[in-house]
Amino acid sequence: MSRSIVIVGAGLAGLAAAFSARRAGRSVTVVSAGAGATALAPGAVDDVPWERAASAARVARVPLVRRPLAVDVAAFADALGLWSIGDDGADVARIATVAGVIRPARAHDRALLDLSTIRGVVIVPRAPRAAWDADALAATWGASPFARAQGLRFHAAEAALLRHKGERGIGELDLAARHDEGDRLDWLAARLREALVREAPRGVDAAAVLLGPWLGLAAPRAEALSARLGLSVGEALGGVGSAAGLRFEAARDRLLASLGVDVVVGRATRLEVEGARVALTVHGKSDLVVGDACVIACGGVAGGGIVYAGAGAPDRARAAFALSLDAPVDLAIGGVRVDVTSSLNGPDLDETAWPTPGAEGALERVGVRCDGARAAPGICAAGAAVADRPRTALEAVAAGLRAGREA
Numbered sequence: 001m002s003r004s005i006v007i008v009g010a011g012l013a014g015l016a017a018a019f020s021a022r023r024a025g026r027s028v029t030v031v032s033a034g035a036g037a038t039a040l041a042p043g044a045v046d047d048v049p050w051e052r053a054a055s056a057a058r059v060a061r062v063p064l065v066r067r068p069l070a071v072d073v074a075a076f077a078d079a080l081g082l083w084s085i086g087d088d089g090a091d092v093a094r095i096a097t098v099a100g101v102i103r104p105a106r107a108h109d110r111a112l113l114d115l116s117t118i119r120g121v122v123i124v125p126r127a128p129r130a131a132w133d134a135d136a137l138a139a140t141w142g143a144s145p146f147a148r149a150q151g152l153r154f155h156a157a158e159a160a161l162l163r164h165k166g167e168r169g170i171g172e173l174d175l176a177a178r179h180d181e182g183d184r185l186d187w188l189a190a191r192l193r194e195a196l197v198r199e200a201p202r203g204v205d206a207a208a209v210l211l212g213p214w215l216g217l218a219a220p221r222a223e224a225l226s227a228r229l230g231l232s233v234g235e236a237l238g239g240v241g242s243a244a245g246l247r248f249e250a251a252r253d254r255l256l257a258s259l260g261v262d263v264v265v266g267r268a269t270r271l272e273v274e275g276a277r278v279a280l281t282v283h284g285k286s287d288l289v290v291g292d293a294c295v296i297a298c299g300g301v302a303g304g305g306i307v308y309a310g311a312g313a314p315d316r317a318r319a320a321f322a323l324s325l326d327a328p329v330d331l332a333i334g335g336v337r338v339d340v341t342s343s344l345n346g347p348d349l350d351e352t353a354w355p356t357p358g359a360e361g362a363l364e365r366v367g368v369r370c371d372g373a374r375a376a377p378g379i380c381a382a383g384a385a386v387a388d389r390p391r392t393a394l395e396a397v398a399a400g401l402r403a404g405r406e407a
Protein backbone atom coordinates (compact mmCIF):
# COMPACT_ATOMS: atom_id res chain seq x y z
CA MET A 1 0.00 0.00 0.00
CA SER A 2 1.27 3.50 -0.81
CA ARG A 3 2.17 5.87 1.98
CA SER A 4 -0.62 8.36 2.68
CA ILE A 5 -0.10 12.05 3.38
CA VAL A 6 -2.54 14.44 5.03
CA ILE A 7 -2.06 18.12 4.14
CA VAL A 8 -3.65 20.98 6.07
CA GLY A 9 -4.18 23.97 3.77
CA ALA A 10 -4.75 24.41 0.04
CA GLY A 11 -2.80 27.58 -0.65
CA LEU A 12 0.34 27.42 -2.78
CA ALA A 13 2.32 25.50 -0.15
CA GLY A 14 -0.37 22.85 0.37
CA LEU A 15 -0.90 22.49 -3.37
CA ALA A 16 2.83 22.15 -4.04
CA ALA A 17 3.09 19.54 -1.25
CA ALA A 18 0.23 17.60 -2.82
CA PHE A 19 1.92 17.85 -6.23
CA SER A 20 5.27 16.45 -5.07
CA ALA A 21 3.69 13.78 -2.82
CA ARG A 22 1.55 12.52 -5.70
CA ARG A 23 4.57 12.53 -8.01
CA ALA A 24 6.32 10.38 -5.40
CA GLY A 25 3.41 7.92 -5.62
CA ARG A 26 1.74 8.76 -2.31
CA SER A 27 -1.96 9.02 -1.73
CA VAL A 28 -2.92 12.49 -0.57
CA THR A 29 -5.80 14.08 1.33
CA VAL A 30 -5.94 17.88 1.52
CA VAL A 31 -8.00 19.46 4.29
CA SER A 32 -8.65 23.16 3.84
CA ALA A 33 -10.92 25.72 5.37
CA GLY A 34 -11.09 28.29 2.57
CA ALA A 35 -9.25 31.35 1.33
CA GLY A 36 -5.78 32.15 2.61
CA ALA A 37 -2.96 34.48 1.63
CA THR A 38 -2.59 32.94 -1.83
CA ALA A 39 -6.21 33.72 -2.65
CA LEU A 40 -5.81 37.27 -1.30
CA ALA A 41 -2.61 38.07 -3.19
CA PRO A 42 -3.06 39.96 -6.47
CA GLY A 43 -0.94 37.85 -8.82
CA ALA A 44 2.71 38.92 -8.61
CA VAL A 45 4.94 35.91 -7.94
CA ASP A 46 8.15 36.74 -6.10
CA ASP A 47 10.99 34.65 -4.76
CA VAL A 48 12.17 37.31 -2.31
CA PRO A 49 10.22 40.42 -1.23
CA TRP A 50 10.49 42.67 -4.28
CA GLU A 51 11.36 45.87 -2.41
CA ARG A 52 14.41 44.13 -0.96
CA ALA A 53 15.51 42.73 -4.32
CA ALA A 54 15.08 46.15 -5.96
CA SER A 55 17.02 47.99 -3.31
CA ALA A 56 19.87 45.42 -3.34
CA ALA A 57 20.16 45.77 -7.13
CA ARG A 58 20.17 49.56 -6.81
CA VAL A 59 22.92 49.54 -4.21
CA ALA A 60 25.01 47.00 -6.15
CA ARG A 61 24.27 48.81 -9.44
CA VAL A 62 23.39 45.56 -11.17
CA PRO A 63 20.35 44.87 -13.34
CA LEU A 64 17.46 42.97 -11.78
CA VAL A 65 17.30 39.60 -13.53
CA ARG A 66 15.14 36.52 -12.98
CA ARG A 67 16.96 34.19 -10.61
CA PRO A 68 16.91 30.57 -11.83
CA LEU A 69 13.91 28.49 -10.80
CA ALA A 70 14.56 25.00 -9.45
CA VAL A 71 13.48 22.28 -11.88
CA ASP A 72 10.66 21.08 -9.63
CA VAL A 73 9.37 24.64 -9.09
CA ALA A 74 9.27 25.15 -12.87
CA ALA A 75 7.47 21.80 -13.29
CA PHE A 76 4.91 22.83 -10.67
CA ALA A 77 4.35 26.19 -12.37
CA ASP A 78 3.88 24.39 -15.68
CA ALA A 79 1.30 22.02 -14.15
CA LEU A 80 -0.55 24.92 -12.50
CA GLY A 81 -0.74 26.64 -15.90
CA LEU A 82 -1.42 30.07 -14.42
CA TRP A 83 1.85 31.98 -14.48
CA SER A 84 4.25 33.52 -16.91
CA ILE A 85 7.66 32.64 -15.46
CA GLY A 86 10.02 33.93 -18.17
CA ASP A 87 13.54 32.67 -18.78
CA ASP A 88 16.17 32.31 -16.07
CA GLY A 89 18.58 35.23 -16.28
CA ALA A 90 16.24 37.43 -18.35
CA ASP A 91 15.18 40.87 -17.09
CA VAL A 92 12.54 40.65 -14.38
CA ALA A 93 8.94 41.37 -15.32
CA ARG A 94 7.67 44.90 -14.60
CA ILE A 95 4.12 45.16 -13.38
CA ALA A 96 2.03 48.33 -12.95
CA THR A 97 0.00 48.35 -9.73
CA VAL A 98 -3.33 50.10 -9.19
CA ALA A 99 -1.52 52.01 -6.45
CA GLY A 100 0.47 53.76 -9.18
CA VAL A 101 3.80 51.94 -8.79
CA ILE A 102 5.68 49.93 -11.42
CA ARG A 103 7.37 47.08 -9.59
CA PRO A 104 9.60 44.15 -10.55
CA ALA A 105 8.38 40.53 -10.27
CA ARG A 106 10.12 37.18 -10.84
CA ALA A 107 6.90 35.81 -12.39
CA HIS A 108 3.21 36.71 -12.51
CA ASP A 109 -0.33 35.64 -13.28
CA ARG A 110 -0.58 35.52 -17.08
CA ALA A 111 -3.35 38.13 -17.14
CA LEU A 112 -1.01 40.84 -15.87
CA LEU A 113 0.73 43.04 -18.44
CA ASP A 114 4.52 42.72 -18.31
CA LEU A 115 5.88 46.15 -19.23
CA SER A 116 9.52 45.02 -19.37
CA THR A 117 9.47 44.33 -23.10
CA ILE A 118 7.17 47.18 -24.15
CA ARG A 119 8.41 50.43 -25.62
CA GLY A 120 6.33 53.44 -26.68
CA VAL A 121 2.75 54.25 -25.73
CA VAL A 122 0.58 52.20 -23.37
CA ILE A 123 -3.11 53.05 -23.65
CA VAL A 124 -4.98 53.23 -20.33
CA PRO A 125 -8.72 53.18 -21.19
CA ARG A 126 -11.01 55.29 -19.08
CA ALA A 127 -13.84 53.49 -17.29
CA PRO A 128 -16.42 55.10 -15.00
CA ARG A 129 -15.58 52.89 -12.03
CA ALA A 130 -14.65 54.13 -8.58
CA ALA A 131 -11.39 52.21 -8.32
CA TRP A 132 -10.10 53.09 -11.79
CA ASP A 133 -8.89 56.63 -12.46
CA ALA A 134 -7.15 56.16 -15.82
CA ASP A 135 -5.84 59.73 -15.99
CA ALA A 136 -4.29 59.68 -12.51
CA LEU A 137 -2.83 56.21 -13.03
CA ALA A 138 -1.38 57.11 -16.43
CA ALA A 139 0.25 60.23 -14.97
CA THR A 140 1.68 58.34 -11.99
CA TRP A 141 2.99 55.35 -13.93
CA GLY A 142 4.45 57.68 -16.57
CA ALA A 143 6.40 59.59 -13.92
CA SER A 144 8.06 56.47 -12.54
CA PRO A 145 11.82 56.06 -13.00
CA PHE A 146 11.24 52.75 -14.83
CA ALA A 147 8.88 54.33 -17.37
CA ARG A 148 11.28 57.19 -18.00
CA ALA A 149 14.28 54.90 -18.41
CA GLN A 150 12.33 52.57 -20.71
CA GLY A 151 10.80 55.36 -22.81
CA LEU A 152 7.29 54.25 -21.85
CA ARG A 153 4.42 56.71 -22.08
CA PHE A 154 0.96 56.08 -20.61
CA HIS A 155 -1.98 57.66 -22.39
CA ALA A 156 -5.49 57.75 -20.89
CA ALA A 157 -8.09 57.28 -23.62
CA GLU A 158 -11.87 57.15 -23.98
CA ALA A 159 -13.23 53.61 -24.44
CA ALA A 160 -16.57 51.96 -23.80
CA LEU A 161 -15.45 49.16 -21.50
CA LEU A 162 -18.72 48.63 -19.68
CA ARG A 163 -21.39 46.77 -21.62
CA HIS A 164 -24.37 46.61 -19.31
CA LYS A 165 -26.21 49.00 -17.04
CA GLY A 166 -24.94 48.61 -13.51
CA GLU A 167 -21.39 47.63 -14.47
CA ARG A 168 -20.17 50.94 -13.05
CA GLY A 169 -20.96 49.69 -9.58
CA ILE A 170 -20.54 45.91 -9.63
CA GLY A 171 -17.60 44.36 -7.80
CA GLU A 172 -14.32 43.84 -9.62
CA LEU A 173 -14.64 40.07 -9.33
CA ASP A 174 -18.06 40.13 -10.99
CA LEU A 175 -16.68 42.25 -13.82
CA ALA A 176 -13.73 39.86 -14.19
CA ALA A 177 -16.11 36.86 -14.33
CA ARG A 178 -17.96 38.43 -17.28
CA HIS A 179 -14.72 38.27 -19.30
CA ASP A 180 -14.61 34.49 -18.94
CA GLU A 181 -17.12 34.46 -21.81
CA GLY A 182 -15.70 34.47 -25.34
CA ASP A 183 -18.52 36.68 -26.59
CA ARG A 184 -17.71 39.38 -24.03
CA LEU A 185 -14.05 39.21 -24.99
CA ASP A 186 -14.98 39.73 -28.67
CA TRP A 187 -17.09 42.72 -27.63
CA LEU A 188 -14.26 44.19 -25.53
CA ALA A 189 -11.74 43.70 -28.36
CA ALA A 190 -14.08 45.63 -30.69
CA ARG A 191 -14.43 48.51 -28.21
CA LEU A 192 -10.66 48.70 -27.69
CA ARG A 193 -10.10 48.65 -31.46
CA GLU A 194 -12.47 51.61 -31.78
CA ALA A 195 -10.52 53.46 -29.09
CA LEU A 196 -7.22 52.81 -30.87
CA VAL A 197 -8.63 54.02 -34.19
CA ARG A 198 -9.86 57.20 -32.48
CA GLU A 199 -6.43 57.87 -30.99
CA ALA A 200 -4.39 57.18 -34.15
CA PRO A 201 -5.05 60.56 -35.88
CA ARG A 202 -3.71 62.26 -32.73
CA GLY A 203 -0.39 60.57 -33.34
CA VAL A 204 -0.90 57.94 -30.63
CA ASP A 205 0.67 54.73 -31.88
CA ALA A 206 -0.27 52.24 -29.18
CA ALA A 207 2.17 49.49 -28.17
CA ALA A 208 -0.06 47.95 -25.49
CA VAL A 209 -3.30 48.38 -23.52
CA LEU A 210 -3.43 48.29 -19.73
CA LEU A 211 -6.72 47.50 -17.98
CA GLY A 212 -7.86 46.95 -14.42
CA PRO A 213 -7.89 43.43 -12.88
CA TRP A 214 -10.94 42.37 -14.84
CA LEU A 215 -9.73 39.77 -17.35
CA GLY A 216 -11.31 36.50 -16.22
CA LEU A 217 -11.93 34.51 -13.05
CA ALA A 218 -11.87 30.93 -14.33
CA ALA A 219 -8.60 31.52 -16.18
CA PRO A 220 -6.46 34.46 -17.37
CA ARG A 221 -8.04 35.85 -20.56
CA ALA A 222 -5.46 38.50 -21.46
CA GLU A 223 -3.72 36.35 -24.06
CA ALA A 224 -6.99 35.60 -25.84
CA LEU A 225 -7.83 39.31 -25.83
CA SER A 226 -4.34 40.22 -27.09
CA ALA A 227 -4.71 37.73 -29.94
CA ARG A 228 -8.05 39.27 -30.92
CA LEU A 229 -6.61 42.80 -30.88
CA GLY A 230 -3.16 42.02 -32.30
CA LEU A 231 -1.58 43.99 -29.45
CA SER A 232 -0.41 43.20 -25.90
CA VAL A 233 -3.30 43.69 -23.49
CA GLY A 234 -3.18 42.92 -19.80
CA GLU A 235 -4.18 43.85 -16.29
CA ALA A 236 -2.62 46.11 -13.72
CA LEU A 237 -1.89 44.45 -10.38
CA GLY A 238 -4.99 44.86 -8.20
CA GLY A 239 -5.42 45.10 -4.46
CA VAL A 240 -6.11 42.48 -1.79
CA GLY A 241 -8.65 39.89 -2.95
CA SER A 242 -8.65 40.66 -6.67
CA ALA A 243 -9.30 38.39 -9.65
CA ALA A 244 -5.89 36.70 -9.58
CA GLY A 245 -6.74 35.01 -6.27
CA LEU A 246 -9.86 33.42 -7.69
CA ARG A 247 -7.98 32.40 -10.81
CA PHE A 248 -5.50 30.66 -8.48
CA GLU A 249 -8.32 28.80 -6.74
CA ALA A 250 -9.78 27.68 -10.08
CA ALA A 251 -6.36 26.49 -11.35
CA ARG A 252 -5.68 24.80 -8.00
CA ASP A 253 -8.96 22.87 -8.12
CA ARG A 254 -8.20 21.72 -11.67
CA LEU A 255 -4.70 20.57 -10.64
CA LEU A 256 -5.91 18.76 -7.49
CA ALA A 257 -8.54 16.95 -9.56
CA SER A 258 -6.02 15.94 -12.22
CA LEU A 259 -3.63 14.66 -9.53
CA GLY A 260 -6.37 12.53 -7.97
CA VAL A 261 -6.11 14.21 -4.56
CA ASP A 262 -8.93 13.76 -2.02
CA VAL A 263 -10.16 17.13 -0.77
CA VAL A 264 -11.96 17.69 2.53
CA VAL A 265 -13.41 21.18 2.94
CA GLY A 266 -13.34 22.00 6.61
CA ARG A 267 -11.30 23.43 9.46
CA ALA A 268 -8.79 21.07 11.07
CA THR A 269 -8.95 21.46 14.81
CA ARG A 270 -6.55 18.84 16.15
CA LEU A 271 -3.58 16.84 14.88
CA GLU A 272 -2.43 13.81 16.85
CA VAL A 273 0.55 11.58 16.15
CA GLU A 274 0.45 8.03 17.48
CA GLY A 275 3.41 5.89 16.54
CA ALA A 276 3.69 5.96 12.77
CA ARG A 277 0.16 7.32 12.17
CA VAL A 278 -1.29 10.82 12.16
CA ALA A 279 -4.96 11.60 12.80
CA LEU A 280 -6.65 14.91 12.03
CA THR A 281 -9.92 16.06 13.53
CA VAL A 282 -11.96 18.26 11.21
CA HIS A 283 -14.68 20.49 12.62
CA GLY A 284 -18.16 19.06 12.00
CA LYS A 285 -16.90 15.72 10.60
CA SER A 286 -17.30 12.55 12.60
CA ASP A 287 -14.47 10.64 10.88
CA LEU A 288 -10.82 11.39 11.53
CA VAL A 289 -8.61 11.98 8.50
CA VAL A 290 -5.73 9.54 9.01
CA GLY A 291 -2.41 9.00 7.26
CA ASP A 292 1.27 8.17 7.67
CA ALA A 293 2.46 11.79 7.85
CA CYS A 294 1.07 15.32 7.88
CA VAL A 295 2.15 18.54 6.16
CA ILE A 296 1.02 21.67 7.95
CA ALA A 297 0.55 24.27 5.20
CA CYS A 298 -2.09 26.35 6.94
CA GLY A 299 -0.48 29.71 6.20
CA GLY A 300 0.63 32.45 8.56
CA VAL A 301 -1.21 35.29 10.26
CA ALA A 302 -2.54 36.72 6.96
CA GLY A 303 -4.01 33.38 5.87
CA GLY A 304 -5.55 32.48 9.23
CA GLY A 305 -3.18 29.59 9.90
CA ILE A 306 -1.68 31.39 12.88
CA VAL A 307 -3.87 33.37 15.19
CA TYR A 308 -3.07 36.15 17.60
CA ALA A 309 -4.30 34.86 20.91
CA GLY A 310 -3.58 38.12 22.73
CA ALA A 311 -2.57 38.43 26.30
CA GLY A 312 -3.30 35.92 29.04
CA ALA A 313 -5.78 36.40 31.86
CA PRO A 314 -4.62 36.19 35.50
CA ASP A 315 -6.04 32.68 35.84
CA ARG A 316 -4.99 31.36 32.45
CA ALA A 317 -1.61 32.27 30.99
CA ARG A 318 -1.20 31.60 27.28
CA ALA A 319 1.21 32.31 24.46
CA ALA A 320 0.40 35.32 22.30
CA PHE A 321 0.32 33.35 19.02
CA ALA A 322 -1.19 29.93 18.36
CA LEU A 323 -1.57 27.62 15.39
CA SER A 324 -5.15 27.46 14.07
CA LEU A 325 -5.25 23.78 15.11
CA ASP A 326 -3.90 21.96 18.15
CA ALA A 327 -0.78 20.17 17.02
CA PRO A 328 2.38 18.89 18.75
CA VAL A 329 4.65 21.54 17.21
CA ASP A 330 6.32 24.68 18.55
CA LEU A 331 5.89 28.19 17.20
CA ALA A 332 8.88 30.51 17.02
CA ILE A 333 9.81 34.07 16.04
CA GLY A 334 13.41 34.86 15.15
CA GLY A 335 14.49 31.39 16.32
CA VAL A 336 12.95 31.91 19.77
CA ARG A 337 10.09 29.68 20.89
CA VAL A 338 6.78 31.53 21.31
CA ASP A 339 5.84 31.16 24.94
CA VAL A 340 3.74 32.81 27.61
CA THR A 341 4.84 36.44 28.01
CA SER A 342 5.68 37.88 31.39
CA SER A 343 3.18 40.72 30.87
CA LEU A 344 -0.58 40.25 31.11
CA ASN A 345 -0.76 42.71 28.20
CA GLY A 346 1.01 40.22 25.95
CA PRO A 347 3.95 41.08 23.69
CA ASP A 348 4.72 44.70 22.87
CA LEU A 349 3.19 44.69 19.39
CA ASP A 350 3.93 48.39 18.84
CA GLU A 351 7.59 47.48 18.94
CA THR A 352 7.62 44.03 17.37
CA ALA A 353 4.68 43.54 15.02
CA TRP A 354 5.60 45.80 12.14
CA PRO A 355 8.46 45.63 9.67
CA THR A 356 11.46 47.89 10.01
CA PRO A 357 13.89 48.65 7.16
CA GLY A 358 15.56 45.34 6.30
CA ALA A 359 13.60 43.19 8.77
CA GLU A 360 10.11 41.71 8.76
CA GLY A 361 7.87 42.25 11.78
CA ALA A 362 6.74 39.49 14.15
CA LEU A 363 3.41 39.09 12.31
CA GLU A 364 5.31 37.97 9.21
CA ARG A 365 7.91 35.88 11.02
CA VAL A 366 5.87 33.90 13.52
CA GLY A 367 5.37 30.30 12.46
CA VAL A 368 6.06 26.65 13.13
CA ARG A 369 9.61 25.97 14.28
CA CYS A 370 11.22 23.63 11.74
CA ASP A 371 14.48 21.92 10.98
CA GLY A 372 14.33 22.09 7.18
CA ALA A 373 10.80 20.88 6.42
CA ARG A 374 10.55 18.83 9.63
CA ALA A 375 8.50 20.23 12.50
CA ALA A 376 8.11 17.07 14.68
CA PRO A 377 8.06 13.28 14.16
CA GLY A 378 5.51 12.60 11.41
CA ILE A 379 4.92 16.32 10.78
CA CYS A 380 6.40 18.65 8.15
CA ALA A 381 5.46 22.28 7.61
CA ALA A 382 5.64 24.53 4.57
CA GLY A 383 4.95 28.02 3.30
CA ALA A 384 3.81 30.94 5.38
CA ALA A 385 3.14 28.56 8.29
CA VAL A 386 6.91 28.23 8.83
CA ALA A 387 8.77 30.59 11.15
CA ASP A 388 11.23 33.12 9.77
CA ARG A 389 10.87 32.26 6.08
CA PRO A 390 10.04 34.90 3.43
CA ARG A 391 6.31 35.32 2.84
CA THR A 392 6.43 34.99 -0.92
CA ALA A 393 4.68 32.81 -3.47
CA LEU A 394 7.80 31.04 -4.74
CA GLU A 395 9.02 30.37 -1.21
CA ALA A 396 5.66 28.71 -0.49
CA VAL A 397 5.99 26.58 -3.62
CA ALA A 398 9.59 25.49 -2.97
CA ALA A 399 8.85 24.69 0.68
CA GLY A 400 5.64 22.83 -0.22
CA LEU A 401 7.43 20.70 -2.81
CA ARG A 402 10.09 19.81 -0.27
CA ALA A 403 7.62 19.00 2.50
CA GLY A 404 5.54 16.82 0.16
CA ARG A 405 8.68 14.89 -0.79
CA GLU A 406 9.92 14.48 2.77
CA ALA A 407 6.59 13.70 4.46
Ligand SMILES: Cc1cc2nc3c(=O)[nH]c(=O)nc-3n(C[C@H](O)[C@H](O)[C@H](O)COP(=O)(O)OP(=O)(O)OC[C@H]3O[C@@H](n4cnc5c(N)ncnc54)[C@H](O)[C@@H]3O)c2cc1C
Binding pocket: 008, 009, 010, 011, 012, 013, 014, 031, 032, 033, 034, 035, 036, 037, 038, 039, 040, 041, 042, 043, 044, 045, 046, 047, 240, 241, 266, 267, 268, 269, 297, 298, 299, 300, 302, 303, 304, 305, 324, 325, 382, 383, 384, 385, 390, 391, 392, 393, 394, 396
Ligand atom coordinates in the same frame (compact mmCIF):
# COMPACT_ATOMS: atom_id res chain seq x y z
C1 LIG B 1 -2.50 40.59 0.54
C2 LIG B 1 -1.31 39.75 0.20
C3 LIG B 1 -0.49 40.12 -0.87
C4 LIG B 1 0.62 39.34 -1.20
N1 LIG B 1 1.37 39.71 -2.26
C5 LIG B 1 2.39 38.91 -2.66
C6 LIG B 1 3.15 39.24 -3.82
O1 LIG B 1 2.93 40.27 -4.47
N2 LIG B 1 4.15 38.39 -4.19
C7 LIG B 1 4.43 37.25 -3.50
O2 LIG B 1 5.32 36.49 -3.92
N3 LIG B 1 3.75 36.94 -2.38
C8 LIG B 1 2.74 37.74 -1.95
N4 LIG B 1 2.05 37.44 -0.80
C9 LIG B 1 2.50 36.31 0.02
C10 LIG B 1 2.10 34.97 -0.56
O3 LIG B 1 0.83 35.08 -1.16
C11 LIG B 1 2.07 33.94 0.57
O4 LIG B 1 3.31 33.93 1.25
C12 LIG B 1 1.81 32.54 0.07
O5 LIG B 1 0.73 32.54 -0.84
C13 LIG B 1 1.51 31.64 1.26
O6 LIG B 1 0.98 30.41 0.80
P1 LIG B 1 0.61 29.30 1.87
O7 LIG B 1 0.07 28.16 1.09
O8 LIG B 1 1.75 29.05 2.76
O9 LIG B 1 -0.52 29.94 2.79
P2 LIG B 1 -2.04 30.33 2.44
O10 LIG B 1 -2.19 30.73 1.03
O11 LIG B 1 -2.45 31.28 3.51
O12 LIG B 1 -2.83 28.97 2.59
C14 LIG B 1 -3.17 28.40 3.83
C15 LIG B 1 -4.51 27.71 3.73
O13 LIG B 1 -4.74 26.96 4.93
C16 LIG B 1 -6.07 27.17 5.35
N5 LIG B 1 -6.15 26.92 6.79
C17 LIG B 1 -5.66 27.67 7.81
N6 LIG B 1 -5.91 27.08 8.99
C18 LIG B 1 -6.59 25.92 8.69
C19 LIG B 1 -7.12 24.88 9.49
N7 LIG B 1 -7.02 24.88 10.81
N8 LIG B 1 -7.74 23.86 8.87
C20 LIG B 1 -7.86 23.82 7.51
N9 LIG B 1 -7.36 24.79 6.71
C21 LIG B 1 -6.72 25.83 7.30
C22 LIG B 1 -6.36 28.61 4.95
O14 LIG B 1 -7.75 28.81 4.84
C23 LIG B 1 -5.66 28.69 3.60
O15 LIG B 1 -6.47 28.25 2.55
C24 LIG B 1 0.95 38.19 -0.43
C25 LIG B 1 0.14 37.83 0.66
C26 LIG B 1 -0.98 38.60 0.97
C27 LIG B 1 -1.83 38.21 2.15
